[in-house]
Amino acid sequence: MTYHIPLLTLLIFSQSISADLxxxxxxxxxxxxxxxxxxxxxxxxxxxxxxxxxxxxxxxxxxxxxxxxxxxxxxxxxxxxxxxxxxxxxxxxxxxQAGNSIGGAISQDGTLIAVSNYTPGGVKIFTTETLELVADIPALYGDNQLSKVVGLVDALGQKFIFSLFDAGEIWIADLKDPAQAKIQKFKAVGKQPYDALLSPDGRYYIAGLFGDRGLALLDLWSPEQGVKRILPDYAKQDEKLPVYKMPHLEGWAVAGNLMFIPAIGQHEVLVIDQSTWQLIKRIPVIGQPVFVMARPDGRQVWVNYAFPDNAHLQIIDVKTLSLIKSLNPGKAVLHSGSRYFCESLFWASQPKQAAKT
Missing domain, CATH: 2.40.10.480 (Thrombin, subunit H)
Incomplete structure (x- = not known):
């Protein structure tokens, strides 16, 4: 049997497909x-x-x-x-899936979504296909208390790594078998780990500490060595300033062998040598940094700030480790991207309140 379809219909159909591709x-x-x-x-x-x-x-x-x-x-x-x-x-x-959440991550093979929760404290794992719950990991510590979970990242081998803010712990969850998640716990890593990042090569998990000096470093190639403290003496003598917005450690910039991180409560960007984990420079900036982002080629680092300096952007030259430009794009500059440096501007009548959310 032969079917005849009007030529005009075929043209319209083919054009709609082409336009949607x-x-x-x-x-x-x-x-x-x-x-x-x-x-x-x-x-x-x-x-x-x-x-x-x-x-x-x-x-x-x-x-x-x-x-x-x-x-x-x-x-x-x-x-x-x-x-x-x-x-x-x-x-x-x-x-x-919870009452108060703070972010999430997707597994190495793309089949699992993990969500970090404040209320109730813990991590929940879902399939990416249907969002069906496959694992629930309560962040229990002490006398059956639940901790807020922060710094959730995905790692090699179907693993998720996260920090327990209230407990001062770092956990590795192995989800090769979601029905029987295996948890490795590192305790007493420092007070109030508030966010974390995974190094670009996937080797190091680094948590910032709000209640302690320094950073907590976990070498995932040698987890049996435990968590060690780096920069323990940073800013011990410096005056503590009010923190209007916590820095976001997923916004740390890595350029070559250098890591650029926002200093908590200080008007500085810290430069760390990853080969030694030593501080090599403190770069003065206009305010308290929130995001510190590297340009894709690693030649520049862009910095935005917490209230009251959140209308500003500054650019650091990686070769000279110095500020080369300051911009003022608008009120409440919040987040940044990488392929393009994209900033979101939140126009609020009360920027101080906005900066704290």
């Missing part, structure tokens, strides 16, 4: 904090493609992407976990 690597997401929405953008044309609303509390939202870059997973402050289909411009799945 888009590489997922070209897509990005912009978080709209106050409207509880996101925009899906084309990073090549620098244009907005669509807008998705009703995403809950995005006051401390973060995003990770699936391995094929088709899906974005949005972690909301209200415990919401939302899977966004970037090609179909829609919510594929949304759940409320």
């Amino acid at each position: 888009l590489g997922t690597g070209d897509l990005g997401v912009i978080i709209e904090r106050e409207p509880a929405a996101i925009q899906i953008i084309n990073t090549t044309s620098k244009s907005s493609i669509s807008r998705i609303t009703d995403l809950g509390d995005l006051s401390h939202a973060s995003v990770v992407f699936s391995r094929d870059a088709r899906y974005a997973f949005i972690f909301g402050r209200d415990g919401g976990l939302t899977k966004i289909d970037l090609l179909q411009d829609r919510i594929a799945k949304r759940i409320i």
Whole structure:
């Protein structure tokens, strides 16, 4: 049997397919904090493609992407976990998995999503396909207390690493078998680890300490050596200033063998030599740094700040370890990206309150 389809219909159909074709690597997401929405953008044309609303509390939202870059997973402050289909411009799945969340990570093979929670304290693991809960890891310490969880990252071998703020501990969760997660605990790493990062080569997990001097360093190639303290004497004699916004350690910059980190409560960016873990320079800046981001080629480092200096950006030259430019793009500069240096501006009538959220 032969079917005849009008030529005009075929042309319209083929044109619609062509217009919709888009590489997922070209897509990005912009978080709209106050409207509880996101925009899906084309990073090549620098244009907005669509807008998705009703995403809950995005006051401390973060995003990770699936391995094929088709899906974005949005972690909301209200415990919401939302899977966004970037090609179909829609919510594929949304759940409320806790009362207060702070971020998440996706596993090495892309099959698992982990969420770090403040309330109730712990980590929950979901499948990326359906957002079905496959593991629940309460952050228990002391007399059956629950700790806030921070600094969650994914590591090689289907592992997640995170810090317990209230307990002063670092845990490694092995999820090769999600039904029987294996937990390795490192206790007494320092007071109040508030955030952490994984070095670009995946070897070192470094947690910042809000209640102690220095940083907690875990060598994942030799975890049996335990956690050691680096920079224990930094700023011992310096005056402690009010901290309006905690630095974000996932925003630490690594350029060559140098690591640039924001100093807590100080108007400085610290430069550390990764080969020795020694402080080699303190760079004075205009305010308390929040994000310190390296340009993709590692030649420059861009810095933004907490209130009351959060209208400023400054650029550090990595070769000379000195400030080379100061910018003033607008009120409440918040976050930064890497492929393009993208800053979100939060226009608030009360910037002091905004800076503390």
